[in-house]
Amino acid sequence: MPACTSCRGEVQERFRFCPWCGAAQRMKVVELFAGHPLLEKDPEKALRVSCYLGEDEESRHVRFSVWGGGGTPRAEAAVSLSEEEAERLARFLAETARLADQQATS
C-alpha cells in the first residue's frame, strides 16, 4: 500500500487525502460539475475544475474547462485562475448562495 507523502502512514491509492494527517495525496484534484438540467441544452455539457496542489506557489492554480458532448467529450474552453482568484470565486458563490437562502426564507 502507498505511504502518505507527509506522515508516511498507509493510504489507499483511491484516497485524495491522507486519513491520518489530512495531507493531499495527489498533485491534481479534479471534480466534474453537470450543467443545469433545465437550462443547458447539451446534456453532456459540464464544467471540469482541476485544482493543482503543487508545493510552490507558482504551480498552484485552479483550471476551469467547459466540456461539450456531441458524441466525443472535448474541452471547448478553459481558463486558469490563481489561488487568490479561485478563493474570490469560492467566496462569491458562498455569498450568493447565502443571499438566495435569505430570499427563500423571507
Ligand SMILES: [Zn+2]
Ligand atoms: Zn498522512
